[in-house]
Every structure is written in structure tokens, then in C-alpha cells.
Amino acid sequence: MPEKRAKKSAKRPVRRALQSRSRATVDAIVKATARILAERGWTALNTNAIAARAGVSIGSVYEYFPNKQSILNVIIDRHLAAGEAKLAEATSILSSGKDADDIVEAVVSGFIQLHQDDPRLHRALSTEVPISPAQRRRIEALRSKIVIAVTSALSEYVDGAELKATLLVETADALAHRWFVDKVGLPVSASTMAGETSTMLKSYVSAGRSD
Amino acid sequence: MPEKRAKKSAKRPVRRALQSRSRATVDAIVKATARILAERGWTALNTNAIAARAGVSIGSVYEYFPNKQSILNVIIDRHLAAGEAKLAEATSILSSGKDADDIVEAVVSGFIQLHQDDPRLHRALSTEVPISPAQRRRIEALRSKIVIAVTSALSEYVDGAELKATLLVETADALAHRWFVDKVGLPVSASTMAGETSTMLKSYVSAGRSD
Amino acid sequence: MPEKRAKKSAKRPVRRALQSRSRATVDAIVKATARILAERGWTALNTNAIAARAGVSIGSVYEYFPNKQSILNVIIDRHLAAGEAKLAEATSILSSGKDADDIVEAVVSGFIQLHQDDPRLHRALSTEVPISPAQRRRIEALRSKIVIAVTSALSEYVDGAELKATLLVETADALAHRWFVDKVGLPVSASTMAGETSTMLKSYVSAGRSD
Amino acid sequence: MPEKRAKKSAKRPVRRALQSRSRATVDAIVKATARILAERGWTALNTNAIAARAGVSIGSVYEYFPNKQSILNVIIDRHLAAGEAKLAEATSILSSGKDADDIVEAVVSGFIQLHQDDPRLHRALSTEVPISPAQRRRIEALRSKIVIAVTSALSEYVDGAELKATLLVETADALAHRWFVDKVGLPVSASTMAGETSTMLKSYVSAGRSD
DNA sequence: GATGAATGAGCTTTCATTCAT
DNA sequence: CATGAATGAAAGCTCATTCAT
Structure with a gap:
């Protein structure tokens, strides 16, 4: 042999x-x-x-692979890794950012990029594939990390940074999904919707700031 | 006889x-x-x-029931019917409303009530159950109706009512889902999150109005 | 009451x-x-x-009816009864018949009438419906009766009446089924085929007769 | 490597x-x-x-097998293939045949061989199994081929070859089925019945020929 | 007797997983 | 290690038959 x-x-x-x-x-x-x-x-x-x-x-x-689910786990993991990479990338922008508007811009465009990459797969993962509790925890952990990073970036510009960061992140994520994954019933183009989203969130984040 | x-x-x-x-x-x-x-x-x-x-x-x-899917259809139909009922109910509030803030309040609280009713079922329906194209159309049709109703209500108070109505409805829906169905990673209580959501949306809707 | x-x-x-x-x-x-x-x-x-x-x-x-099969049994019974009635009717012709050709004619036309009455039902009964052994015995008993009657009628005209009666009956039955129930691939009309069938059988029955 | x-x-x-x-x-x-x-x-x-x-x-x-029916199709196909093989084999006999009697003999014995091979299966296939329209067409096509071959073989010996071939083939098939598959109520042995069948058909085919 | 809702054995088919080669 | 034939639990669904009303 x-x-x-x-x-x-x-x-x-x-x-x-x-x-x-x-x-x-x-x-x-x-x-x-x-x-x-x-x-x-x-x-x-x-x-x-x-x-x-x-x-x-x-x-x-x-x-x-020990079973079918484990293949899916790899895919979900890769998606989460892409999210983490995007987060790391965004963090530098956030930390070197000039003002709160830049932070909002970075968050919104970050989620849009995430959802624009293979939206059909994204849709399948988010609305069809059964997610295990463990995966759900990982997803929430990533979300949490993002919120923390955004909170920290925002804290030097605004009061109540954590609350604002949470709303900012959740809204940016959900609306990016609607405009670029579901893509239905929009009165104007997805990128116009994205611009409006930014406008709304910038105004929200900056509202009542100390300066 | x-x-x-x-x-x-x-x-x-x-x-x-x-x-x-x-x-x-x-x-x-x-x-x-x-x-x-x-x-x-x-x-x-x-x-x-x-x-x-x-x-x-x-x-x-x-x-x-002729098959398994048809049972699900009934459940989805009931959910949509609940949504339509809520819409009809809200419409009267919308039309008799005093100002734009009341409209935002009605939309946000409407979605919250919708998502608070059996959130586990709601979650299963929105993230696991395979939705047929026909059902998806019905869902989008309902969304569309809601946007139209809100647009009409808003149009006497603000410019660009349709765009604002779309963002308002989508954001209210998505965030109500996050706060009351997913219920994870919130820095404060769900109802505080809901209050913040209203605040953000009222400010957005009223921004740049003529008066 | x-x-x-x-x-x-x-x-x-x-x-x-x-x-x-x-x-x-x-x-x-x-x-x-x-x-x-x-x-x-x-x-x-x-x-x-x-x-x-x-x-x-x-x-x-x-x-x-005690079960599904028993309904079918009634249908089969009625069909057999129709066959028996036809037999009784034919018997008088047979016994009062003038010659062997009349007997052949009576047998052939008897089977044709039997098969022409509701051929679709006839086809279903003979090629789809599972027949119980008991029913099969009843069918064979009727066949047997017919053969005996024909044998007796033929015996005064020909030698080897039983053998000839068997062939006559089986051929008449089978070909009547083909021409009037299956109705496929016939070069000429069903009634022409029937005429040819009679011709063949008359010639066969009369072959080698003593006179 | x-x-x-x-x-x-x-x-x-x-x-x-x-x-x-x-x-x-x-x-x-x-x-x-x-x-x-x-x-x-x-x-x-x-x-x-x-x-x-x-x-x-x-x-x-x-x-x-994609489904139950497809298994049956294979069995029916094999039966039809056996029939076609028998046809091909018989064709050489038919074409090299000496006279009309040989042709009749070949046809009758061909059908007998076909029906003698696993008569119980043959019975089930012909009286119980639901045949699809496509299969029925295949069966009729084979029948048609046989009639054409016999017609061509007979045409040099007799007038009205097609009509006679049709009757010959249908009778030989039906009676072979009766004697060797149903095997009931026969006054004499199946092979005697077969001999008588040949006799009848030879006489029929040769009747009224020119020579 | 008449009704039709309810029953459940039994059928066809799918697909994640195993294991001999 | 690679292969793909084989496995069988489990699912969706049918329909002859029963039985409470």
C-alpha cells in the first residue's frame, strides 16, 4: 500500500x-x-x-458534517461573521467619526450593505430556516455588540446614548431589510427610502443634544 | 304523515x-x-x-380541511382579519384625529396591540411558516391599505405624506415586533421602548411641516 | 309518538x-x-x-348493504340476471329453431345485445372491478348453462355438439366484447365484424355435419 | 499519485x-x-x-421507482416486449410459411405460448390492474402490428386478408386466454380446445379462396 | 330508520442518515 | 476517505365503516 x-x-x-x-x-x-x-x-x-x-x-x-443542521449553522455563522466584519470595519469609522450624523450614516449603510449581499439567501435565512435557540443567542449577541459599539460612539455626542443606539440599530436593520430584501410596495426607489431612513434617524439621534 | x-x-x-x-x-x-x-x-x-x-x-x-396548508391558511386569514379589524378601528381614530401626533400614536399602538396578541404564534407565523405567494400578496395588500389610510390621514398635516406614511408604518410594525415579540436585549422595558418609538416617529412625521 | x-x-x-x-x-x-x-x-x-x-x-x-362489495355484488347479479333472461329468451328460439345457422345467429346476437347494453359499465365490470371467487363461480355457472342449452339445441344438427357449443359461445362472447365494448382498431364497422363473426361460426358449426 | x-x-x-x-x-x-x-x-x-x-x-x-404505478409499467412493458418478441419470431415463420394453415397455426400457438407464461399474472394484468390510456394505446398498437403482419402474410393466399386477419388474431387471443388462463368449464383438455380452435380458424381463413 | 360526523387502519411517499464496498 | 445503495421513521392523506344524535 x-x-x-x-x-x-x-x-x-x-x-x-x-x-x-x-x-x-x-x-x-x-x-x-x-x-x-x-x-x-x-x-x-x-x-x-x-x-x-x-x-x-x-x-x-x-x-x-454530522447532520443537515450543521451545514446551515456554517452558513449562519458565515453570515454572522460577515456582520462582525462589517461591525469591525464600521467601528473604525465610528471611532474616527466627526459627528453623530456620520455614525447614523455608517450604521444605516452598514445594514444596507449586509442585506444587499445575496438578498434571496438573506430572506431564506430570516424567514424560512428554523433557527435553533443557540443560533438565536449568537444573533442576539452580535446585535448586542453592535449596539454597544454604537452606544460608545454616540455617547460623546448625545444623552441617553444606549436607548438611541438601540432604536437606531433596530430601525436601520429592519428598514434595510424591508427596502432591499422584501422590496415591495415602495412608493419610491429603495435608495430614496434609504435616504429618508437616514434623515429620520439623524434627526432622532441629534434631537435634544446638549450643544 | x-x-x-x-x-x-x-x-x-x-x-x-x-x-x-x-x-x-x-x-x-x-x-x-x-x-x-x-x-x-x-x-x-x-x-x-x-x-x-x-x-x-x-x-x-x-x-x-383538504390539506395541512389549508389549516394554516385559516390561521393566517384570522391574523389578517385581526389586522384589518384593527385598521378599521384605527381609521376612525385617524379621521377624527386632532393632529399628526395622534395619528402616529394610533399607528404605533395599533401595531403593538397586534403583536402583543399571542406573540409566540405571531413569531412562528412570521419567521417559520412557509407563506404561499397568494398569502404574501394578501399580506402586502393589507400593508398597502394601511399605508393608504395613514397617508390620507397625514396628508392634511404634512407634505410628502405617502413617503412618511410608509416609513411610519414599516418602522412601527418592525419595532413593535422587536419590542414585543422578540423581546431581547432591551436596555429598558418594552413599553419604554414603545414610548421612544413614538417620540422618534412623531418628530419625524412633523419635521419640516409648513406651519 | x-x-x-x-x-x-x-x-x-x-x-x-x-x-x-x-x-x-x-x-x-x-x-x-x-x-x-x-x-x-x-x-x-x-x-x-x-x-x-x-x-x-x-x-x-x-x-x-353490509359493505361496499355487496353493492357491487348486486350489480354483478343484475348483469348475470340479464344474461340469464337473455338465455331464457334465446332458449325458445333455440328450441323452435329451424337449423344450426339460426342457433349461431341467436347466440351471436344475444351476446351482442348483452354487450351493447351500457358498454362502459360492462367494461368497468369486466376489467376493473375485483371479482370474488364466489362471483367468478356464478359467472362460470351461467356460462355453463348457456353452453348446455346451446349444446342441446345443436345436438340434433351436428356431431360433437358440446365441443362446438363451447367454442361458439366463447367466441361469440369474446368477439362481441371486442367489437362493441373495446371498439378499437377495427378495419370495418362493428356490425360488419359481427356479420363476419356469424359467418365464421356458422361455417364452423356446420362443418362435417352428417346430412 | x-x-x-x-x-x-x-x-x-x-x-x-x-x-x-x-x-x-x-x-x-x-x-x-x-x-x-x-x-x-x-x-x-x-x-x-x-x-x-x-x-x-x-x-x-x-x-x-418514482411511484407504485411505474413498477407496474415495467411489468406491463415486459409483457408487451414478450409479445413483440413473439411477433418478431412469428413473422419469420409467417413470411417463410408454406400456406395459410401454417399462418393460422403460428398465430394460434403464438398466443397460447404468450398466455401460458405465468397465466395468473396474465389474468391479474388483464382484468384487475388499472391500465393508463398510454398503456392501452401501446397494447392496441401491438395488436395492430400483429394484425398488419398477419394480413400481409395472408394476403397472398386469400381475399379480404385484413378482415380475416383481424378475426383470426382476436379469436386466437381471446380463446387462448379462455383455455389457458381462465381454464374453466372445458369439456375436454385445453390442448384439445386449442386444436379445435385451429381447425375452426383454418377453415374460416381458407373459406372462399380462389384456387 | 335516517343522518353525517367521526373514526383509524392502512396506504403512498419523502428524506435524513448509515454503512458495505 | 469516497461512494451511493440501502434504510426506515415519519409524514400526508384516503376511505370503508361505525355510531351518537
Whole structure:
């Protein structure tokens, strides 16, 4: 069995090669899942379809994932990671920001960017896929982090920063979802709605400030 | 033919008794469905569970509903009907309202009342249950009606009433959902959040008005 | 309860009236069954459909018939009775017949008349409805009777009457079914096929006769 | 990459082994279906019984067949294929035949062979199983082909070949069914009946020929 | 007797998961 | 490790039959 010896004698490279192959397989599975979810929805998502779409066997899917939910968890995790990345990115803007309006602008545009990236997948994740309590906690934790960051950024400009940050974040998130994911019944374009959203929130955040 | 007369005179009560039995069965099925949905979620909702929870046989479920989805449709319909009733009720307030602030108050409190009624069921319906395109259209139609009513009410007080009505309705709906259905991560009580929501929206709606 | 006394005091007329009502109900059920069978086939035949079509309640169906099969049995029985009636009628022709050709003619036209009466029902009965072994025996018994009658009629004209009668009866039955029930792929009209059938069978029956 | 080569060289046998396993499963399912149909009839045929009898799980049945009807289609197809094979085989006899009697003999014995092969299954297929319109067309198409072949074979010996071929084929088919499938009420052995059938048909076909 | 609501065994089918190859 | 055939619990639904009214 030459393969076996090869593995033993040259563990590192082969392992690394294998790992990259593994990673590729995992990635193919996750991407296939996301594609099916975005294109055909939760009801059409089954493990055989995932395997077929990923170009691997169903056995391989279970080689890398203990069950179907765990694939979804990866997708949700990636979404949350994207959210965290966006948060980190925004934090620098927030901290280096000039005034409260810039902060509102950063929050609103941050959520819009988040929802504009693959809105069909986003919709599926937020309205079809059953979320486990653990995932829900992770989502809320991220939300909380964002609120804290925004609170801290706002606190030097306004009073009652936490309350305002909470409203700002929730409203920006919900309305970005409506304008760019649901996209229905809008009297004007989504970006006009986004502008109006900013206007409303800037006015709200700045209301009654000390200066 | 005395039997015939006897039968005729007896038919009504029997018929009525039967009808009330039927209605009770239908009601038990719908209620059981709503209960399971609220308590154990869409994933746990199956026709056998519905029958068991309703205390009827699976056959009775299919005596009154052609399929599983149709039971859900009734529940969704009832929810929409509740929304429409609330709208009708609010409309009188809107039309007899004194100023723009009253309108905002009516919209915000209307959505809060809507979301406070069985929030777990509300959550299940809005984030788990697969909604058919037809149902989605009905939901959007109701939203649209509400926006129109609010637009009309606002138009005598402010400029750009439609845009403002849209933002007002969407924000009120989304935030009421967050404060009273999701109920997570709030720095203060839900009703304080609601008060803040009203404040923000009143200020937004009244901003830049002519007088 | 005046009805009850009425029943007791005037048993006969009421009983007869009831019996005729019963007979009407039974008849409606049987006719509805036959209609559904002829029009929509065995797969569409269920007891609720029968009750609805007969204009009676499902309970009444089970008042008069112990189960679904027993309704079918009545239909099959009626068909067999029609066959027996046709046989009795034909027997007089057979016995008063002038020659072997008349006998063949009588047999062929007898089967044609049998198959022409409601061919869709006939088709359903012969190719869809599951026949119980008991029914099959009854059918074979009737066949047997016919063969015996034909044998007896033929025996004064030909040798080997039983063999010839068997072939005659089976061929006439099978071909009448093909020409008038299946009605497919015929190069000429069904009645021309029937004429040819007679010709063939007359020639066969008369072949090698003593005269 | 020795593994790859090893895999490649090993793939074929494995693939073949898998294929033969699949084929064995498919075959077991089809055979089980045919057995149940022959022994216990259409009423007793359900997918669970098929799986149990085939010694496979119900899941495997649906791995290879999209639904119950498709299993039956395979059986019907096989029957039709057997009929077509018999036709092809008979055609050579027909074309190389010496006279009209040989043709009749070939047709009669062809149908007998067809019906003698698993007569119980044959009976179930022809009198119980619901045949789709498409299958019915296929059956009639085969019948039509046979009639055309026989017509062509007969046309050099007799006048009105098509009419005679139609009667010949229909009679041979129907009577072979009666003698070898239904097997009831025969005064003499099935093969004697078959001989008589041939005699009748030979005489009919040759009647009124020119020579 | 008549009614029709209720019953539940039993059917077809799906799909997450396992395991022999 | 990869494969994909096989598994079987579980779901949706039908319909002959029963039984309270």
C-alpha cells in the first residue's frame, strides 16, 4: 500500500493537501446549500440535493458534517461573521467619526450593505430556516455588540446614548431589510427610502443634544 | 304523515346541534394548530400532532380541511382579519384625529396591540411558516391599505405624506415586533421602548411641516 | 309518538310503503354505483361518492348493504340476471329453431345485445372491478348453462355438439366484447365484424355435419 | 499519485458490483410485484408488501421507482416486449410459411405460448390492474402490428386478408386466454380446445379462396 | 330508520442518515 | 476517505365503516 507509506513518511504536505481538499469539499457543500436556499428555498433543501449540487456524494457530506443542521449553522455563522466584519470595519469609522450624523450614516449603510449581499439567501435565512435557540443567542449577541459599539460612539455626542443606539440599530436593520430584501410596495426607489431612513434617524439621534 | 312533520320540526335543532359539533371540531383543529405552532414551532407541526392535540381523529382533520396548508391558511386569514379589524378601528381614530401626533400614536399602538396578541404564534407565523405567494400578496395588500389610510390621514398635516406614511408604518410594525415579540436585549422595558418609538416617529412625521 | 302506533296498528300498508321506500333507496344506491362505475371507473368509486350520487346519507348505504362489495355484488347479479333472461329468451328460439345457422345467429346476437347494453359499465365490470371467487363461480355457472342449452339445441344438427357449443359461445362472447365494448382498431364497422363473426361460426358449426 | 491509479483500476469492478447490486434490487422489486399480483391480486398489491416480498426496504423501492404505478409499467412493458418478441419470431415463420394453415397455426400457438407464461399474472394484468390510456394505446398498437403482419402474410393466399386477419388474431387471443388462463368449464383438455380452435380458424381463413 | 360526523387502519411517499464496498 | 445503495421513521392523506344524535 504505497499511499499509506506516503502518508506516514510525508505527513505534513499530504495532510495539508488533504486539508485543502477537505476545505474545498466543505466549501462546495456550504456553497451548494446557500445556492439552493437562495434559489429554491428551504422546502427544496435536502441533503441529496446538496450533495448533487456540490458535486460530491451524500456520503461525503456526512463525512464533513454530522447532520443537515450543521451545514446551515456554517452558513449562519458565515453570515454572522460577515456582520462582525462589517461591525469591525464600521467601528473604525465610528471611532474616527466627526459627528453623530456620520455614525447614523455608517450604521444605516452598514445594514444596507449586509442585506444587499445575496438578498434571496438573506430572506431564506430570516424567514424560512428554523433557527435553533443557540443560533438565536449568537444573533442576539452580535446585535448586542453592535449596539454597544454604537452606544460608545454616540455617547460623546448625545444623552441617553444606549436607548438611541438601540432604536437606531433596530430601525436601520429592519428598514434595510424591508427596502432591499422584501422590496415591495415602495412608493419610491429603495435608495430614496434609504435616504429618508437616514434623515429620520439623524434627526432622532441629534434631537435634544446638549450643544 | 306525522313522521314527516315530526322530522321536519326536529330537523332544525339536530342540524344546529350537528353544525355546532362541526364548528367545535373545526375550532379545535385550528386552535390546536395555533397552539402547537406557538409552543413547539413549525417543525413540530404535523397533522397527527394536530389531531391528537385537538382531541379528534386524523380523519376528522381531513373531513374539514383538504390539506395541512389549508389549516394554516385559516390561521393566517384570522391574523389578517385581526389586522384589518384593527385598521378599521384605527381609521376612525385617524379621521377624527386632532393632529399628526395622534395619528402616529394610533399607528404605533395599533401595531403593538397586534403583536402583543399571542406573540409566540405571531413569531412562528412570521419567521417559520412557509407563506404561499397568494398569502404574501394578501399580506402586502393589507400593508398597502394601511399605508393608504395613514397617508390620507397625514396628508392634511404634512407634505410628502405617502413617503412618511410608509416609513411610519414599516418602522412601527418592525419595532413593535422587536419590542414585543422578540423581546431581547432591551436596555429598558418594552413599553419604554414603545414610548421612544413614538417620540422618534412623531418628530419625524412633523419635521419640516409648513406651519 | 304517533308514528310508532301508526306502524303497529296498520302494519301491512306501512310495511309495504316502507318496503317500497327501501326498494327505492336500494335502487338509487345501486344505480348510483353503476353510473359512477360507467362514467368514472373503479378508482373513482367510493362509498361517499355513491351516497352523494344516490342522494342518500352514507349511513343509509350501510343500512341496506353490509359493505361496499355487496353493492357491487348486486350489480354483478343484475348483469348475470340479464344474461340469464337473455338465455331464457334465446332458449325458445333455440328450441323452435329451424337449423344450426339460426342457433349461431341467436347466440351471436344475444351476446351482442348483452354487450351493447351500457358498454362502459360492462367494461368497468369486466376489467376493473375485483371479482370474488364466489362471483367468478356464478359467472362460470351461467356460462355453463348457456353452453348446455346451446349444446342441446345443436345436438340434433351436428356431431360433437358440446365441443362446438363451447367454442361458439366463447367466441361469440369474446368477439362481441371486442367489437362493441373495446371498439378499437377495427378495419370495418362493428356490425360488419359481427356479420363476419356469424359467418365464421356458422361455417364452423356446420362443418362435417352428417346430412 | 498511486492512490488515484489504484482507485481508477478498482473503480470499474466496484462500479460493476454496484450496478449489479442495483440491478438485483430492481429485479427483486419487479419480481416481487409480479408474484404478489399473480398470487394475491391487485387488491393485495401495495408498496410495503412489495418491499417486504422483495426483501428490501420501502426506501429502496422509491430509490428505483418514482411511484407504485411505474413498477407496474415495467411489468406491463415486459409483457408487451414478450409479445413483440413473439411477433418478431412469428413473422419469420409467417413470411417463410408454406400456406395459410401454417399462418393460422403460428398465430394460434403464438398466443397460447404468450398466455401460458405465468397465466395468473396474465389474468391479474388483464382484468384487475388499472391500465393508463398510454398503456392501452401501446397494447392496441401491438395488436395492430400483429394484425398488419398477419394480413400481409395472408394476403397472398386469400381475399379480404385484413378482415380475416383481424378475426383470426382476436379469436386466437381471446380463446387462448379462455383455455389457458381462465381454464374453466372445458369439456375436454385445453390442448384439445386449442386444436379445435385451429381447425375452426383454418377453415374460416381458407373459406372462399380462389384456387 | 335516517343522518353525517367521526373514526383509524392502512396506504403512498419523502428524506435524513448509515454503512458495505 | 469516497461512494451511493440501502434504510426506515415519519409524514400526508384516503376511505370503508361505525355510531351518537
